[in-house]
Structures are given as C-alpha cells and as structure tokens.
Amino acid sequence: MRWVPDVGTALLFGGLSHAMMAALLAVFWWRSRSDKGFGWWVANELQLALATLLLLLVAWLPAGLIMCVSNALLLASAPAMETGLRIALGRAHRSALVCRWLVAALVFGLWLASWLMGAGYTSRALIFSLGLLVQLGLFASFLLGVRAAAWRLPVRLLLASVLIVALADGVRIIQLLNEWGSAKANLASALPLLTLSGLFAAFLRLCAMLVLVHGRVEQGLRQAQAELERRANVDAQSGLASRAHFDIAAPQLLANAARQGLPLSLLLCDLDHFKQVNDRFGHQAGDAVLREFGAALRQVVREGDLPGRLGGDEFAVLLYDCDLLRAEQVAERLRQITTGLQLPDASRLSLSIGLCLITPPMSFAQAYRCADQALYAAKAAGRNCVQRSMAAEVSLS
C-alpha cells in the first residue's frame, strides 16, 4: 500500500514546522544578537510558514489572492536567504542583490501575467517551477563561491538544502511535463513532495544557522579569554610582563636554562627617589616615567629574555643565555639609558640595579633574594649604580 499524507495534514505540519524554526531562530537572534543578516533568515522561515499556512485558508479566502501572496512569499525565499548570507559575509553588493530580487520579481510577474491571461494550471505551474529553479541555481552558484574557512560547514548545509529543494522542483517539472494538457494536473498532487522536501531543506538551514551562532559565540568567548589573559599577563603601565605572569614564567625559564645548560642572570631594578617624582610632578608624570622606563627596558633585552614589573617602581629582568659579564653590561646600559630620561624640570632620573647569576640548583626565590640583597647594597652605596650579589662572586671564583 502506498502512503500519501493528505494535503491538509502536509500543509499544517509544514507550516507549523517552519513557524517553529522561525521562532527558534528569532530567539537566538534576540538573545545573542547573533549577527548581521540573521534577521533575514528569521524572516525567510516566517515567509515559508506563512506561504504554507495560507494555503489552508482556501475555503475562507479567495483562491486567487491566496495563490498570489503564497507564491510571492515562496519566490522571495531564495533572495531573502542570499541577502542574509551576503550581509553576514560582508559581500552585500548592491548590484548582486538587486539582480536576485529582480529575478524573483520577474518570475512572479511572468506567473501573474500567465494567470491573468487565463493560462492553464500546468503552464502556470511550469513558469513558477522553472523560475524557482533559476533562483536556486543563482543561490547555489553564490554558495559555491564562498571560500571562508569558518563558513565551510554552514555553507555546505545551505548548499544541501538548496539542492534538495531544486531536486523536488525538478521532479515537479518532469511531473508537469508528463501531465501537460491533462485535466488531472493540480497542485494537490505535488504538495506533499514540495512540503516535505521544503521542510527537510529548512531543517538543514536551521542546522547551518545554529552552527554559525555557535561559531560566533565560541569566537567571542575565545576573544574575551585572550583579552583577559593579555590583561592578566601584561602590566598596563609599562607594557612589560605583570607580576602574576612573571611569577609563572620565571621558574619555567629557569628550568629551560638548566635543561639546556645555559647561564641565566636576574636583574632587579628600582628607580631612585621615585616617590619624589610623584610628589613634585604628580602621579600622571610618575606614570609617564614608568611607561618610558618600560620602553627603555624593552630596548636592552633580547627575544627570549623576560622583563617584568614586579610592582611600584620595582622591575625585574631574567636574561636568558647570559653570563655575569654580559649581565653587567646590560645592567650598565640600562642604567645609562635611564639617566638619559628627563623629568619635567629637565632633571634626570637614576636607577639602582642588583644582579645575580643563577646557577642550578638555585630556585627563583633564592635568586630573587640574592638580587634583592645586591639591590639593597646598590641603594646603600648611594644609588645610581649596579651591584652584583655575593652569590655571583662565589660562582665567579
């Protein structure tokens, strides 16, 4: 026995399903403000729901009016879909969009003219189906030209949905040609096929939209996460590694150097009398000095070194693959660059530096203590100088 759903059931099922998909898309659109172009896809699903449900009202409204509105909505579906997609992709070229909507209007105009001129059902349906096939072909050719990697899956799903409708439309055209001139040709015989293929296509479109929304949300989260990481890892004032990042990265650098048997040196730098800079010129001038010093510090380090701001006017640099001699040269160069930085009254800044050569199995905490002692000694020795720690003396001898 061959099962054929009755026309009314197919229409009701199809119309309500389209309406539910439209509602689902609208919720996504509304809640996540998904993307530009998304509104067109919501509208497209609504169009299809209306076009299908309208056909159920044939007993209450004039059949001509229903056919006119329903066909106009159906023919507007492909351009609405493509308009949304083009807007989302940033390829909403006016000429291309006008062309698509004109084709839809032309097909509708031809169908309307044939109806007004009293053409039979088969001719009218053929004009409609052939016009729809042209529209689907244009949309498919656009989809085939979309190359963006992020759009691969949604575009394939959309393409599959277009092909399904085109296939059903092709079957309908063959059916109409076979029925040419026969009195039994009518819409009812094709409705189950068209409604069900349209529904399946709509389901694929819905999947494509959900993949897009998911991708967009995921991208947003990834960007937010990257921004949070950047804020946590980079000191906003100086542009150097933050204290938090330095505390994590420093032991890793120590482990790398030990594994590779490379020397590593730690410089601890403290601006001299920085409090007076704030007191005399204000905090904004103090902030500017911190920024300038951050830039000076970046100037003397190499790629692979770790410069950071530990807090206030205290900075640290881990110099990778750097022995004591070179560390002293770097520290001296940094001190000289700093003394070249001018304060608002043209007086000069100065810098005290404590340095320590890190030799395994020294931990970062031990190295920090050594460099801090050396820095303390530099301050005690009158500031504006470089001192190396006693641990360094031991390791040199």
Ligand SMILES: Nc1nc2c(ncn2[C@@H]2O[C@H](COP(=O)(O)OP(=O)(O)OP(=O)(O)O)[C@@H](O)[C@H]2O)c(=O)[nH]1
């Ligand atoms: N403008 C500005 N000042 C800061 C910031 N963080 C800390 N400071 C100030 O930096 C100053 C640090 O002073 P200290 O390290 O105690 O002492 P100093 O004046 O540098 O003197 P010595 O270190 O002994 O040479 C304090 O006055 C802090 O208020 C900041 O982000 N911006």
